[in-house]
Amino acid sequence: MNIEKEQIKDDEIILAIETSCDETAAAVIQGGSSILSNVVASQIESHQRFGGVVPELASRHHTENITWVVEEALTDAGVIFADLDAVAVTAGPGLVGALLVGVNAAKAIAFAHGLPLLPVHHIAGHIQAARLERPWHYPALALVVSGGHTELVLLKDEGEYEVIGQTRDDAAGEAYDKVARSLNLSYPGGPQIDKLAREGETIIPFPIAWLEEGSYDFSFSGLKSAVINKLHNAKQKGEVFRKEDVAASFQRSVIEVLTEKTKRAAAQYGVKQVVVVGGVAANKGLRQSMKDIFSNTEVELTIPPLALCTDNAAMIGAAAHIQWKKNIQADWNLNGKADLALF
Amino acid sequence: MKILAIDTSTHVMGVALAEDNKLLGEYVTNFKKNHSLRLMPAIHELLKELDIKPQDLDAIAVAKGPGSYTGVRIGVTTAKSMAWALNIPVYGVSSLKVLARNGTYFSGVICPFIDARRGQVYTGLYKMGAEHQIKTIISDHIVAMEDWLHYIKEKNEPVLFLSQDYDLHHSLISESLADQAVVGNGMDMLPKPSVLLSLAFEQEKPISAHALVPEYTQRTEAEKKWLEKKEGKTDA
Structure with missing residues (x-):
């Protein structure tokens, strides 16, 4: 399976599989940018009643759905196994039991057809969703914000990821879900807070964690606790806050720190492009704020459409294009890992 | 007719291959080590040793549980994905x-x-x-x-x-x-994958790869608690 460098083509067709959390996803991507198919079987309805993702349940659903989802991805793309050049899969990070389903399915499919197996890092996947929109301009900066991650990643060149900042406690999306729960909004609460925030006023002063000067790290647990305490104390005193105002005030604190740190990092590293990806990139408030900051600058701003920001396999196929070109293949002993350094 | 058997439902990991109820090869380990990492290399080695290509297989038999949830999923996912990719049926047999x-x-x-x-x-x-x-x-x-x-x-x-x-x-x-x-x-x-093959050849019925699901014998803890709570509310 060793491919000589001169033989490596760049319009390869990759079947990509992603099962790191609660979406069973498969996609067929050509040349790292053309989406031939993108299938996502969401389990959200199954987990909603529990107020969050139940790992064992997610793994069970993945096992039930995996071959159906992959089959649909091939059918939608109009390709057969003989058309494929490689199979890519999310190797981590994520829920380990969930990752194992995708990893073992990908290994079995690749083995059955003698195809190279390409391991992909979930965050690299989120970041590379941007190349499904437009080509990269380096150096670039990626803000990855989701239920599990909040990171600022510098890309000096293709596939070279340097994490310059990350959350020290909760991910931004996690804070959204917890605040939503304390406002009695159903899971997942992020989109609902975003919607309420548009109808509210930022009249409640919630803290913003700037951390040490020059740090690109984030912290959202203090903000989360401040919101929960404020609501608790108000209830004790018989005070009432409008949900809309709580949402707007909380969201302002999150967005301000995200956009400001992104702006500072973009200036310090002189980047040509900023991309915002991950589930929270669907947030309208965040999108608008990023547009306001970068619209009249030389920096190109890329925020992929919602379907490419939440977990999907198209982004894994896009990231796998870089593995393909660099000929980075996994052996049959590839395993899913809950923690995995960005590659 | 060639059948590949896989059992990762407990600490014992087994892979075997038989042709028309004649065992050609069997690989079994009995110690606590990662099945997810070791299963595919074991299948690869066994097939290579026997000079059999995945395309030569006519069916895959797998121990579908009960057992370790993760272990069962590794075997079942591998079996159903490989069978689906090769367009051959699977035998899901009780571990x-x-x-x-x-x-x-x-x-x-x-x-x-x-x-x-x-x-x-x-x-x-x-x-x-x-x-x-x-x-x-x-x-x-x-x-x-x-x-x-x-x-x-x-x-x-x-x-x-x-x-x-x-x-x-x-x-x-x-x-x-x-x-x-x-x-x-x-x-x-000791559960043996060669015995799993005997069952596949002698009495089990094959099914389509899509239809194969693990047999856990119980709901997840979260579902059990949720149902208890719900029933509790209905009673009150």
Whole structure:
């Protein structure tokens, strides 16, 4: 399976599989940018009643759905196994039991057809969703914000990821879900807070964690606790806050720190492009704020459409294009890992 | 007809390949090490050794549980994905039945079990019939070992126990059943993928890869609690 460098083509067709959390996803991507198919079987309805993702349940659903989802991805793309050049899969990070389903399915499919197996890092996947929109301009900066991650990643060149900042406690999306729960909004609460925030006023002063000067790290647990305490104390005193105002005030604190740190990092590293990806990139408030900051600058701003920001396999196929070109293949002993350094 | 067998439902990892009920190769390890990492290399090695290509396979047989949730999923996911990719059927066989079949020449009832923690076991009752056909007397389920032994005692006939986890339950079994309990010998306590192949060739029915799902015998903890809470509310 060793491919000589001169033989490596760049319009390869990759079947990509992603099962790191609660979406069973498969996609067929050509040349790292053309989406031939993108299938996502969401389990959200199954987990909603529990107020969050139940790992064992997610793994069970993945096992039930995996071959159906992959089959649909091939059918939608109009390709057969003989058309494929490689199979890519999310190797981590994520829920380990969930990752194992995708990893073992990908290994079995690749083995059955003698195809190279390409391991992909979930965050690299989120970041590379941007190349499904437009080509990269380096150096670039990626803000990855989701239920599990909040990171600022510098890309000096293709596939070279340097994490310059990350959350020290909760991910931004996690804070959204917890605040939503304390406002009695159903899971997942992020989109609902975003919607309420548009109808509210930022009249409640919630803290913003700037951390040490020059740090690109984030912290959202203090903000989360401040919101929960404020609501608790108000209830004790018989005070009432409008949900809309709580949402707007909380969201302002999150967005301000995200956009400001992104702006500072973009200036310090002189980047040509900023991309915002991950589930929270669907947030309208965040999108608008990023547009306001970068619209009249030389920096190109890329925020992929919602379907490419939440977990999907198209982004894994896009990231796998870089593995393909660099000929980075996994052996049959590839395993899913809950923690995995960005590659 | 060539069938590949996979069993990762417990600490024992087994891979075997047979052609028309003749075993060509078998690979078994019995220690606690990562199945997700080791299964595909084992399949690769076995096929390479036998000079058989994945495309030469006619079906895949897999132990579908009960057992370790993660272990079962690794085997089932690998089996169904490979079978689907090769457009061949799968045999999903009870991991307890595979173990029970080690009691081929025992005339009483056979009780295979897998420890399920907190005094519980995954178990069922089986009996050998004519022409080595194994019959299910009580289907696989999860039960407190103590309650299960009470039930078995009332059957008042010799019972053969087969399990890798026998030592964990030895004292309870001998206290409850005394001479009624027959204990499997050495290697008969080990689930073997070659036996899984015998079952596939002799009596199991193949299904489509999509339809294969693990047999956990119980809901997830979260679902159980949710249902309890819901039922509690309905009662009130």
